[in-house]
Amino acid sequence: MNFRADIDFAREMDAQDELTSFRELFVINDPALIYLDGNSLGRLPKATITLMQDMVEQQWGQTLINSWNEGWLGLQERIGAKIARLIGADGDEVIIGDATSVNLFKLAWTAVAHNTPRSKIVTDDLNFPSDLYILQGVARLAERPLHIQIIPSPDGIHGPVEQLAQAIDEDTALIALSHTVFKSAYTYDMTAVTQLAHDAGAIMLWDMSHSLGSVPADLHTANADMAVGCTYKYVNGGPGSPAFMYVRRDWQDRLHNPITGWMGQRHMFDFGLTYEPEPGLRHFLTGTPPILSIAAIEPGVDLLLAAGMDKLRAKSVLQTEYLIYLWREWLEPLGFSLNSPREAARRGSHVSLGHPDGARIAQTLITEKQVIPDFRKPDNIRLGIAPLYTSFMDIFEAMGRIREA
């Protein structure tokens, strides 16, 4: 693509964008505001307004307790099955559980408990810190000494693939990585890394929080064992909406949930006194689920399915390439560095720009320039592109305002 730095180019690209109509399906009331933080909190789908009104006033207010039998009890499986279609899994392999960190705790714990007597968990220093904290907690709880090896990225941007290959060995129980990492948007080759894990007899657990809804994945092709991921970023499920869990079917009944609650109990309404896990994925559930926050996930998933992950990815790549082109034209001369991979295949849907004065610039953008990025220490200005609603004009305008900030 031959990009140009004039405003007409952005207009032309938007005119050619076959996903442009999806933008109309989101609440965007302030046309001057450019929101590039959909990778932290996705925008509100218009359909969610109607749904939440129905959830509160009709399903809770009118149907009351009967709503549990009329859909709430199966809601986590129903939305999970839709997410499965986004990530190349079967419907009974994905379920909405608790927060990403709690889901990760459950799966990491059981992976480590299963893969005895191996004593090592391998991850990298690009992983989301909460994932590292969870792994540290799992290590503390394990019945045997467990060591967490945090492989450093060579440059703070790219995943340390070669060093991971060296670290993963016969003593490795679990490898836990972010599919797309939160700072640089580096995106692992899921198939290749999963193969590394399996070659060593280790279990592979992916955190897809920053890829779900923007970077396609095919968990079956990758032969991934487990995955988790949040639904409030590119899925647009609302603040803190609960996360999904994926457990490949052949693993489901061989692994155990450490937090054994009644939502995972076989014949739960028999109220037996002894825990007996429901077969399949459901025994990874625990307590009564927060229905309002879970229901809000579905409209965003429906929009992703309607748009199609391939088209979303194509647009996202084009838009991050365009952003990087404008960086080179306008911002590199001003001292901004590119803190994301240049290779599109290894890049997710946000671009991080570094600047020694990054914290001030990010603040100026928010308070004076009506651009909402986010900022990650020490110097990362993250610009998130949500291909469902981010326009080329958004990117053109935002980069122009950054130039002036």
Add this chain to the structure above:
Amino acid sequence: MNFRADIDFAREMDAQDELTSFRELFVINDPALIYLDGNSLGRLPKATITLMQDMVEQQWGQTLINSWNEGWLGLQERIGAKIARLIGADGDEVIIGDATSVNLFKLAWTAVAHNTPRSKIVTDDLNFPSDLYILQGVARLAERPLHIQIIPSPDGIHGPVEQLAQAIDEDTALIALSHTVFKSAYTYDMTAVTQLAHDAGAIMLWDMSHSLGSVPADLHTANADMAVGCTYKYVNGGPGSPAFMYVRRDWQDRLHNPITGWMGQRHMFDFGLTYEPEPGLRHFLTGTPPILSIAAIEPGVDLLLAAGMDKLRAKSVLQTEYLIYLWREWLEPLGFSLNSPREAARRGSHVSLGHPDGARIAQTLITEKQVIPDFRKPDNIRLGIAPLYTSFMDIFEAMGRIREA
């Protein structure tokens, strides 16, 4: 109180009820429907409709990511501090966490880990089954062999206080009980049982799911160590709304959360690679909280605070006594048994009636008689009284319809 079984008596009681105006603050659109399941899912406060519209359309849709700084990050503490006023705790001792079962897992695990080398958890068979499953999970994870002693109730109705006193010994690490039990509504003397625990050097953990909002408690007077409880029953927080955690202040920094996530991390936005717990109660949090479901808790808490727990309890006792009076007049002759304590001081806010044909009767009530109780095997028809909105006429009408069912 001299009860009478005529309709005028119910009218007179409603006319004298000083809490009667609170009923108007709930959505009750079908006057023929008598809802006696507020102990499973509380009704919808009218204020929640407006709040949820604001949460979705304004706070999420318009303010977007900035809402995290404008209130969402502190929401769990803010609502927790209000709940503290309902249960005799300080504001910094109560926080909204995850589901009741997940909260219970965290607190039971750390209690057991702290109270080494004791090898026993004591509970009873009236406890909510999910609590037993969680304790069983905690026992599986413990570093030492742990035995769960489930003390049977002598009659399936009353708590086995004497047998508990015998079972609690120098080897008991933790005692976990429901304050008000889910089937019979038996309510423990929190102060006396906590004293039993402390006399033996054990830690006391109360599940207040069936008492919060209907039975007063004073955790400081009882000197309770820990408590959890859901917010979707008498608190009217909406389906599956997350639960509270109480940890007495002097325990907070001596105990550890096993599920160590970023919401409990000190200086969380520094994104350090090593978990370091935030002092106080906050380190018991884990992942990004489901904001919509949490926000929905607050209007119900405000209504309880406005009504006052003492007045709510007085009305609740009067109403359960009235219900039991009508049972004796009308239903005992038809073969219904009273499966709840007769002594008001030991009874929560629901009454269980047993009948050999209970399952069919409960079904008939729902499908033909416009009465919503719930049913718990083998024969319990649970009639929940929510003093914020249940009227004496509701009880009169419901008991009349049960007589005909």
